[in-house]
Amino acid sequence: MEYSRQTERWGVQEIVLQGPAEGNPFTEQWIRGTFAGPGQNNVKVNGFYDGDGIYKVRFMPSYEGEYSFRIEASFLPETQEGSFTVTPAGEGNHGPVRVAYTYHFAYEDGTMYYPVGTTCYVWELQSEAVQKETLAELAKGYFNKIRFCVFPKHYIYNFHEPSSYPYEGTPVDTTGMNKKNFHSYSMEDKGNHWDFYRFNPAHFRHIEECILELQKLGIEADLIVMHPYDRWGFSHMQPDQDDLYWNYVVNRFSAYRNVWWSFANEWDLLRDKTVADWERYAEIVVQNDHVQHLRSIHNCHTLYDYSKPWITHCCIQRQPDVMPVEMTNQWRDKYRKPIVIDELCYEGNINNAWGCISGQEMTRRFWEITMRGGYAGHGETFVHPQDILWWSHGGKLHGESPERLRFLKKILEELPEGGLQFAGRRLAVNQRRMPGNTWVHLQYLGKSTPSFLEYSFEEGQYHVEVIDTWNMTIEDKGVFGPEFTINLPGREYMAVRITKMG
Amino acid sequence: MEYSRQTERWGVQEIVLQGPAEGNPFTEQWIRGTFAGPGQNNVKVNGFYDGDGIYKVRFMPSYEGEYSFRIEASFLPETQEGSFTVTPAGEGNHGPVRVAYTYHFAYEDGTMYYPVGTTCYVWELQSEAVQKETLAELAKGYFNKIRFCVFPKHYIYNFHEPSSYPYEGTPVDTTGMNKKNFHSYSMEDKGNHWDFYRFNPAHFRHIEECILELQKLGIEADLIVMHPYDRWGFSHMQPDQDDLYWNYVVNRFSAYRNVWWSFANEWDLLRDKTVADWERYAEIVVQNDHVQHLRSIHNCHTLYDYSKPWITHCCIQRQPDVMPVEMTNQWRDKYRKPIVIDELCYEGNINNAWGCISGQEMTRRFWEITMRGGYAGHGETFVHPQDILWWSHGGKLHGESPERLRFLKKILEELPEGGLQFAGRRLAVNQRRMPGNTWVHLQYLGKSTPSFLEYSFEEGQYHVEVIDTWNMTIEDKGVFGPEFTINLPGREYMAVRITKMG
Structure with missing residues (x-):
């Protein structure tokens, strides 16, 4: 068993153990930690199998002081124990973001957090060069939240293979796929084979690295756990496979303080899934996420029932015929939760109605929504010779809104501490x-x-x-x-x- | 009895008689014509007293050919008769505007009419010089409809006396009135005395001249019969006084083909009046307007129930927190009548939220509303050294939208004849x-x-x-x-x- 004797408050304590590599450790083994410290007692945290006979349990301590823990696992003959010291949070570490003043957000240390987000659906699954460009753009401080997917994305402008896959298997052969047939492109044949009981740990490890890179930049990682833009079948798994996936995601990512759970992008386009399915996933997350990160779910045509108690805030895509700006107040009144309009059309010039507003209009919508007591999300879709569009791939920003959004963020952050109204x-x-x-x-x-x-x-x-x-x-x-x-x-x-x- | 032996189709046949001038002819006398011609039989039209012992009956013939009529009146010992010829409509005369294709408008001769309107509430009660300026601007063909009031207006930027009053009497002394106290300015005293049973025919004659001037320019006169911006008490009359007024207005103006009835501006701010009152006025208009002009009623906070059968189209002021553009479709679906968003904020730079949008935004709203199958209304409120704002007074236009709206009107009028969808x-x-x-x-x-x-x-x-x-x-x-x-x-x-x- 390996772990650090010292962890920062709201940092990650990772306990690493060796265990069996044979059989299917993802389904045949389990590991769990129980943590105790000042203000936290008996906190149970499930671990996960990270490949090569390595098992991990990750824990985010909420307080400073002495913590102790014990580890139990299917492959351990007896409980293992340990202890560590939690030091004060380092500079720029304000803890996880929570709901504050009903409609707003604050970090756990009480600092107000005003979301000014962006969306790059699968930036972390692009070439290394593009990922670096993305992080360089994000380092300019335009945004303090980014939405992205755990699964790769299949969609217009998103035809190439991702840099990794979440499962062991082989992807569908895309020969002959094009802009016209991609919507109905079959994943039933053409070499598409996946073992939905065997994760590819490298895929998830890379996402963790990205979460940490974002954390360094002061950016919240709003993880989209499921989405319908799929040619591999990840959106059509069986319930037990889904549950295995949700558990794996929660067990791996929960300890990172800057994680938010976006249960789905366009949940209502995942035609296989019923509301009962989403409620079951919610149960998994609520029961297993020891940090209780923010939770929401994003719509296409139909808003999810945001009055559900597990939903901490509304993550809304604008309704086509209704201006998001003007609806902000109504949604506030209806749900009594923070309203984050995470998709209000993208700045750009592609031919889709959702991807061609001006930087001026993007900026206007941000200000209007924010001044009405909601929050907004940016995205960018300019035609690009290599089809690298910020909205999905990251890369370079080309629009006029990012520096204006940074200006807005600065204005918000200059608001003095105190009761917010x-x-x-x-x-x-x-x-x-x-x-x-x-x-x-x-x-x-x-x-x-x-x-x-x-x-x-x-x-x-x-x-x-x-x-x-x-x-x-x-x-x-x-x-x-x-x-x-x-x-x-x-x-x-x-x-x-x-x-x-x- | 005097009248023309020849009248244009959709023109005005005016029959003039001498009668008693003593007593109160407005309440003590009555006069009525009954007209018959090809396709029209037994059309009853009430006349009115025009002062100086003159009584008039006005009739708009809907068909070409030979018409006959008889006149009865309280002061006539026996029925008088006459006949005249209705000639074909002259150039530019397409008849009154009707609802067409459920959501649209056409002139009675079948020519499509696409409203591109403006609002100058009391342009006809300004100085002669300003009225001339207004007509010169309107002659440029920016608009084909104008909304204006029969009663004078008391409101911010509208403090001076109108060029005439609708009743015999003396107006309130405005000494000491200013921008701060005008809202609660009392009309109970300070020389405010009116006889609500004695009209000032000159006031109404002038409005008729204006209606005819507009007719020459191809502009519909959307007459606002009641409104709440009042320091004289015209919005607080008794029911019998209201009814006398409605009858007088209908009997005088109905025969002009380019008249529309806008029952009120901001009906819901006329606190004295109940829905039953409005329905009673509607009965007067429906029963007495022999042309059956278009009828609607304009709101402030609360939309009137536009499903009422007497309402031919919706005349809507945008709701503060809802974009008029996006609501156009919903209102269409709800009411199944033409949607005319006659107030969607004004182009200008005054400090009221309703009076300071850009010409670009005005133009955008017009196009959006029109392309969604509704129609829109213009207005202009630029700060002016003599407080002459187009929205109320007419005068000169200063904005950037009018020529763009004329361009839109041209595009619409270029649409070919045929089934509209x-x-x-x-x-x-x-x-x-x-x-x-x-x-x-x-x-x-x-x-x-x-x-x-x-x-x-x-x-x-x-x-x-x-x-x-x-x-x-x-x-x-x-x-x-x-x-x-x-x-x-x-x-x-x-x-x-x-x-x-x-």
Whole structure:
């Protein structure tokens, strides 16, 4: 048994044991750890088989101090025990993200977390060079969340083989597949053979490396566990195979603090799966994820019932005929959970209606949704000579929105600590009351182009800044008395930040 | 008795009689005509008192040929009779507008009518100079419908006295009224005295002159009969006074072919009036309007029940938190009547959220709503040194949308005659099947910025044009076979017009 004598708070304690490699260790063996420390007692954590006779149990400690544990396994004649010290969280480590103030998020250490996400469905399964490009782009700090899939993706612009597969087997031969027939491309024959009881540990290890790379960049890994874009049969497994997969995913990834569970992308397109199936997967995750990471499920046409107690927040794809912006409030009122509109069309110029909005419109939707008390997700789909589209592959960003979204993120992160209160208004207002009877009032004007605005507040001094959300400028207008008029340029996409001074 | 021996089809036959001027002729006398001609028999039309002992009965003949009539009146000892010839409609005279194809409009002669409207609430009650400016702007052909009020308007930017009042009396003294107190400005005192039983015929005669001026320009007069922006008490009359007013309006204006009845602007802000009141007014109009002009009623917060049979089409103000564009389809499905979104915010730069969208956004909303099978209304509210804002006063237009709306109107009017069919699609499509198995397909891309689009039609030749709805250009792409790809500039606000050739 090997493990570290010291682990950072919200870091990963990994306990490694040797065990049998013969037979099918994935189905014939089991391993479990039980952990105890200050504030945590009897925390049971299932381990997993990592290939080559190696078994692992991973645990994320929630508190500082002395922890002890014991390991039981099908192949161990007796329980093994150990202990380790949990040191304070290092710089940039705020713990896992939780729901806060009903509609919002905060890290476990209390720092507010304002999601400004992106989607690169299978960036981690591209060539090494493209993966490096992706991480280099992400290092620029545009986003603090990224959605991506555990399974490879088969879809338009996504025909090449992934860098690895999650199972032992051989993929379908794609000779003759093209843009016209890929939708109905059969996986029943053409060399498509997989053992859904034998995982390929290298595939999952690589995802873990990616999760850690993202963690270093301060980015949450919103893992899409199932999706329908498939030519190999991963979306058509039997219930016992599905359950084996969900357990394996949870047992491997739960200890990484920056993981979120996105149960599916477009759950309603996974025609084999019933709501009962999704509820069974939820049971597996709720019972086995010792960190209780955030959980949601993403739709195509039909929203999942987000009132289910296992769902921590709504992860919504916009409905085709309804603007996501305007629905944000209604969904908030309906579900009383954070609203993350993780797909609101992508910035780009492909011929699909979901993949061709401008950077300006992307930025507008982000601001509108955020100011209405929801959160939004970015994606990018520009035609590319090698079909490398950020939305699926990562690579380089080509659009105009990322730096504007980083600007938005900065504005949000500048909001002072304290009780958070978003208040929907005719002109969307995000008002946050702070200690000492001071507050910050952030008002996004969006498509409104007033040449002036009038304000009337209670007695006091007010510092006014005019923000151009598109040109990314902040103009200091000065300090005003309780009643005042602010001149504005009469352009779209302006915001006003008013700080009541102490 | 005086009248013309000859009237144009859908023109006005006006029969003028002398009668008593003493007492109160508005309430104490009545006059009625009964008309007969080819296809019309026993059409009863109430007349009205026009002051100075003059009584009038106005009739709009629907057919060509010989008409006869008789006049009865409270002051006539015996019925008077007459006859006249109805000649063919003159150039530009297509008759009144009717509902066509469930969701659309056509003139009575069968010519399609595609509303591209504007709103100038009380343009006809401004100075003569401003009225002339308004008519000069309207003569440029931007719009084919205008909404305006019979009563004067009291509201922000609308403090000065109108050029005339609908009743005999004296207006409230506005000394001391300002932007802050005008909302609760009392009309109970300060010289506000009106006789709600004695109309000022000059006020109504002037409106008739304006209706005729608009008619010459091919513009429909969408008359707003009641509204809540009032400091004189015209929105707080008693039921018998209301009924007298509705009868007077209908009896005076019905014979003008280009009149539409907009029962109210923001009906739900007329707090005195109940739904039963509106239904009673509807009964008056339905029973007395011998032309059966189009009828609707405009909302603030709450839509009127547009399923009422007297309502010919929906005249909707956008709901604050819901985009009018996306609701067009839902309202169509719900009411199965034409949807006219007559207020969707105004192009301008005032500080009210409803009065500060860009010309680009105005144009986009028009196209989107139109391509989804509805119709839209323009308005303009730019800050002006003399507070002359198009939305209320007319005057000069300052915005960027009017010439784009004229361009849209032209595109619509170029659609060939024949069965009309709008088909909602992901990318909005307006497809119109024509005789000879040809058709025109008009597709608006709005916020979508594809760099190409792929088409696959049945065997045939297709003429493709790419329309830039903002820059008002039409690029001829040539003629293509049944499967083809069209390159696009990847900009917003493009449209594609495809004509299947015969």
